[in-house]
Amino acid sequence: MTLRPADPDVDRWAAEPPKDTGHGRSPYERDRARVLHSAAFRRLAAKTQVHTAGTDDFLRTRLTHSLEVAQIAREMGARLGCDPDLVDTAGLAHDLGHPPFGHNGEDALDTLAASCGGFEGNAQTLRVLTRLEAKVLAPDGASAGLNLTRASLDAVSKYPWSRRPGERKFGAYADDLPVFTWLRAGAPAGRRRCLEAQVMDWADDVAYSVHDVEDGIHGGYVSLGPLLTDPDERAALCADVAATYSGESPADLGAVLLDLLADPVLAPLAGYDGSHRAQAALKTTTSVLTGRFVTDVVAATEADFGPGPHRRYAADLVVPREIRARCALLKGIALRYVMRRPGARGRYERQREILAGLVGVLADRAPVGLDEVFAPLWREAADDGARLRVVIDQVASLTDPAAVAWHARLVGAAAPGAGDRRWALPAS
Numbered sequence: 001m002t003l004r005p006a007d008p009d010v011d012r013w014a015a016e017p018p019k020d021t022g023h024g025r026s027p028y029e030r031d032r033a034r035v036l037h038s039a040a041f042r043r044l045a046a047k048t049q050v051h052t053a054g055t056d057d058f059l060r061t062r063l064t065h066s067l068e069v070a071q072i073a074r075e076m077g078a079r080l081g082c083d084p085d086l087v088d089t090a091g092l093a094h095d096l097g098h099p100p101f102g103h104n105g106e107d108a109l110d111t112l113a114a115s116c117g118g119f120e121g122n123a124q125t126l127r128v129l130t131r132l133e134a135k136v137l138a139p140d141g142a143s144a145g146l147n148l149t150r151a152s153l154d155a156v157s158k159y160p161w162s163r164r165p166g167e168r169k170f171g172a173y174a175d176d177l178p179v180f181t182w183l184r185a186g187a188p189a190g191r192r193r194c195l196e197a198q199v200m201d202w203a204d205d206v207a208y209s210v211h212d213v214e215d216g217i218h219g220g221y222v223s224l225g226p227l228l229t230d231p232d233e234r235a236a237l238c239a240d241v242a243a244t245y246s247g248e249s250p251a252d253l254g255a256v257l258l259d260l261l262a263d264p265v266l267a268p269l270a271g272y273d274g275s276h277r278a279q280a281a282l283k284t285t286t287s288v289l290t291g292r293f294v295t296d297v298v299a300a301t302e303a304d305f306g307p308g309p310h311r312r313y314a315a316d317l318v319v320p321r322e323i324r325a326r327c328a329l330l331k332g333i334a335l336r337y338v339m340r341r342p343g344a345r346g347r348y349e350r351q352r353e354i355l356a357g358l359v360g361v362l363a364d365r366a367p368v369g370l371d372e373v374f375a376p377l378w379r380e381a382a383d384d385g386a387r388l389r390v391v392i393d394q395v396a397s398l399t400d401p402a403a404v405a406w407h408a409r410l411v412g413a414a415a416p417g418a419g420d421r422r423w424a425l426p427a428s
Contacts (some may be wrong), residue, residue, distance in 0.1 A: 046399035081309020097124025155196035209330035239333035
C-alpha cells in the first residue's frame with residue numbers, strides 16, 4: 001500500500017486523537033462546524049454591524065453579516081477551485097473578535113489597551129480561535145481554542161502580520177506569535193495572503209458595501225437624490241471615500257460615481273417606501289450588485305491565472321480597479337449617511353464611555369468582576385500588561401446589551417473614585 005504524504009494544511013496546533021464518526025467529514029467540514037457551534041459565533045447576534053444590534057428587526061447584526069460573507073465567499077471560492085468549506089469557515093469566523101459597538105468599540109479598546117499592545121478585531125479573532133473559545137485543551141492543559149486546521153486559520157488571516165509602528169491593521173498580538181508563526185508555516189515570505197483569505201476579504205467588502213446601503217435605504221438614512229442632483233455632495237462623498245476606503249483620488253472616484261449613479265440597477269432605490277414591492281425591488285438591486293462583484297472578480301482572476309482550480313498560494317484574487325472603486329463608493333455611502341448621520345456622535349461617545357468605564361473598574365477590581373473563564377487567566381497572568389490583556393479580552397467578548405448591563409452593574413455601583421482617570425478616553 002502506498003501511503004499518501006502528510007498534508008500540513010490540515011495539521012492542528014494541538015494534536016487530537018482520530019475522530020471517526022462514520023460520516024467521513026473532511027477536516028474543513030469539521031472546522032466549519034466548530035465555528036458555527038461556538039459561543040463566540042452566537043454572541044455575534046447581539047453585536048453591532050452598522051446599526052446598534054436590536055434596534056430594528058430588518059437590520060443586520062455581526063451574525064447575519066458573517067453568514068452572508070460566508071455564503072458569498074463559498075460561492076466565489078468554489079468557482080475558483082478553493083475548498084468550499086475552507087472559505088465558508090473563513091467567512092463565518094472573520095468577525096469573531098469584534099467587540100461591542102462595532103468599529104467604534106474597536107477604536108476605543110485600542111486606546112485603552114495601548115500599554116499591552118493595543119486592540120485589533122482581526123488579531124482578536126485569532127485569539128478567540130486559538131485561545132479563548134472553549135473546545136480543545138493542549139497536552140499541557142492550556143486552551144487551544146477551536147483548534148482549527150492550519151489552512152483555516154490562514155484563511156481567516158486578513159492581515160498576516162503583527163503590529164508595526166504607524167499601522168492600525170494587524171493580525172496577531174505579541175503573545176499570540178507562536179501560534180501565528182505556526183499557522184504561517186509554508187506561506188511565502190512577506191505579507192502575501194492565501195487565496196482563501198483574499199476571497200473572504202473581498203466577500204466581506206461586497207457584503208459590507210451592498211448590504212449596509214440596503215439597510216440604510218430601508219432605515220430611511222440613505223437617499224440617492226442629493227448625489228444625483230448636487231455636484232458638491234458628490235465631491236464630498238468622494239473625498240470621504242478617498243480618505244477612508246480607497247487609494248483613488250477624489251476626481252477619479254467622481255467619474256466612477258457618475259457611472260454608478262447612471263446604472264439602471266440603482267433606479268429602484270429612488271422613492272423607497274418600505275412596501276412589499278419596494279422591498280422586493282431593493283432586494284433585486286442588492287442581488288444584482290453582489291452577483292456582479294463576484295462574477296467580475298472571478299472572471300478577472302481566471303483571465304490572469306487560468307481556469308484553475310486555484311487554492312492556497314497558487315493564485316491571487318484579481319479585483320479590477322473600477323469594481324474596487326464602486327465597492328468603496330457604496331461603503332462610503334453607508335459611512336457618510338448612516339455612520340455619520342446627525343446624532344451619531346453622542347451615541348458613539350456614550351459607547352466609548354461604557355467601554356472605558358468597564359475596563360477601568362475591572363482592571364481595578366480584578367479578578368473580582370471577571371467571569372469564570374477570565375478570572376483564572378487573570379490570576380495566572382505574569383505581569384500588569386498580561387492582566388490588562390485579560391480584562392480587554394473579557395470586555396471584547398461582551399455583546400452590546402451585555403456591555404451596557406455590565407456597566408450599569410459594575411460602574412454604576414462602584415465606590416467613589418472607581419472611575420480612575422487612567423481609563424478616560426479622549427473626546428472623539
